[in-house]
Amino acid sequence: MGIELIYPDFEVIRNENRCISCRVCERQCANEVHSYDAERNRMLADESRCVDCQRCVALCPTRALKIVRSDCRLRENANWQEDTIKEVYKQADSGGVLLSSMGNPKPMPVYWDKILINASQVTNPSIDPLREPMETRTFLGKKPGQIEKDENGEILCKLEPQLELSMPVMFSAMSYGSISYNAHKSLATAAKELGIYYNTGEGGLHEDFYHYGKNTIVQVASGRFGVYKEYLEIGAAVEIKMGQGAKPGIGGHLPGAKIVGDVSRTRMIPEGSDAISPAPHHDIYSIEDLRQLVYSLKEATEYKKPIIVKVAAVHNIAAIASGIARSGADIIAIDGFRGGTGAAPTRIRDHVGIPIELALASVDKRLRDEGSRNRVSLVVGGSIRSSADVVKAIALGADACYIATAALLALGCHLCRTCQTGKCNWGIATQRPELVKRLNPEIGCERLINLMNAWRHEIKELMGGMGINSIEALRGNRLMLRGIGLTDKELEILGISHAGE
């Protein structure tokens, strides 16, 4: 105590009239906030450990608990805000790099919220998706530049490998290790049921999930963890992870403490050893090296699977994406700076990279200017929060969206942003068996399916309103969008007009 004390961010408010000292909160809290005072038969709380994950609130049978933001404040200062000051205290105390998780929480512009969608009135009809067919099927992959015909004039239906999606949304990369077995199982089963894909992240693929291979994108990242022949063969597509929106330019670090049992086996590294993914791929220092890895993976998979290259949205993203399109990749995935993570240095998460909306708009435009938009598909993530974001992303030019945070929310995540501690009370970002089992993968799967079905309905309603009955007619259809409260420069980059124009 004293100089190093940072007053807790949250207060645990317990309504003593309601509390029956059943000790559920105590058992549920892996952070050990709650304890029981047997002498006085009452519950106590150490709010300094609380992360506001709402687990105790959700499970308290008498609704006796709530977590509120502490009103013990430092003196207000617009320049030196409380979080900033506390971070200085923490670093002065520890000498360390600040860590945090999930997406950038700073009040940066969310362009999705400054874009409005069109609807038909009078000159053409809106379409009722309950009465007319409304198609959301999407194919990702390279399309040929020139049709070939045989001597009889029949088209040769030769196509590079494609991913077929029932709707333009996929579950983004989250490794086994960063999230739990049950979380992975929920994602895998839901992806299969929905006719979409989930992504292994850089943690390898647990043997139990091999039979979901047709709905699995397997990732090859800079640490190459869990990558071997069968892994590549099992997946429907292979994703080379060059970067991640939450932490562009740096690698990853899963502490040895988490490399236990199955996680160690799946990652193919010894138990207890740190899993360190280097910042770059050490065989890719330039674009021509990427081409070699793309074609190495194509050779390894006999040209039967599309190769995805995932990059973080950074300043020069249009040129980078254009280079990737020339490197033989079938699909480019771009991850915006609000994308989530299981752990990232706070400064990187909050200050590096650019918004996905601007990155997407400029990449789509650049690829069209280069005449190569049809040569690759574009997938965007970080962060897509709703069906409206999906519709806006498609209209800006994306083929499909990656979602991860929204999927975790469906599984019970309450966005407390402390995944890096490994003590996720919702059984998602943890490897502790007693916590993992709190997430029932069948219920998790059902909730993911519900979420996607709800979004699909909403996407169809929005499309029908625009008089569009197939998702491909929405792709890149920027006339369907208008900006609100945006500058000329922002509108120019987004390639849309202002509302009222």
Next chain:
Amino acid sequence: MNRIEGQVRIPSGCAIAAVISKNGSKMTGEKIIDSMKPMHDRSNGLGGGFAAYGIYPEYRDFYALHMFFNDRASRKNCEVFLKERFEIVKSEILPTRKNPAITDEPVIWRYFVAPLRSMLVNLQLDEKEYVARSVMKINTEMPDAYVFSSGKNMGTFKAVGFPEDVGVFYRLDEYEGYSWTAHGRYPTNTPGWWGGAHPFTLLDYSIVHNGEISSYDANRRFIEMFGYKCTLQTDTEVITYIMDYLLRIQKLSLQEAASVIAAPFWSTIAAKTNEAEKEKLKYLRTVFSSLLITGPFSIVFGFNGGLMALNDRLKLRSMVVGEKNDRIFIASEEAAIRVMEPNVENMYAPAGGEAVIVKIKDGVY
């Protein structure tokens, strides 16, 4: 000042009609003009036009350029450009008949031209690509000149006005063609100039269209990757370029092109029993997904030797087809067909996405 068409996107409702003789026998423009009269209320006097095929047999080997100029100076200026690229075998004022219903006419001129061989060799282009690029260049780079027809042995005639008046203005009763298409326009605001009227053409391809497509910008941004410039911001323009790209560049058949722009639903494709057909439809839909056109449209696509009529796949616009002897009639309304041929037979409304393809006998045109 109001912005003219091209600077602003103008949705339109419309009337369309067409007649073609499968034997290639010639008809004057009178019947097709008459067909537009019962559909008067489908237009609002802000655009009408016609395309006629087989009208220039004596110049059949030359590209017929119909052009609008703002004034004499712009014509002189443009002719310098034409002479650098083409041999001009004939250059004349396009004959018109003064008509109180048609006013504010630009300078309207007609040229019969052949590309200069030396230029073709230099640029390593085939003749059609060369002509198409030249037309595109004039239309995008010369603000006071506009090519509105550029095919061989065919011509487009269009103006701001009701179509029946436009037909009289251009003296279409004096032309004889084996195929005619017509368009009456109901734009929501003033196009500002004649270039915005329909048909829209490129080389011998012409489109008359009734509808407002909801896929416009998806289609436009895709097709512009291949050198096309959509200067008018109209559906008709983008559909013409799509057809040119699919037929001339990708060498698809008409039926194949129709299955791209009015692609069958996935459920329809899945229900096909012919595996080869199923594979082809899936292939076309996957490869050309950005050329699917959604929203209402009924189009008549004209070309040397035939035409194709097509509705959007939900059939959100009316279009009927009838026949009599060697003639096929197509129109937004049955009344228009009955004016052309009171004893028309086999009248029917093609289903959404069902292409009606009519080709005249080989060697006739």
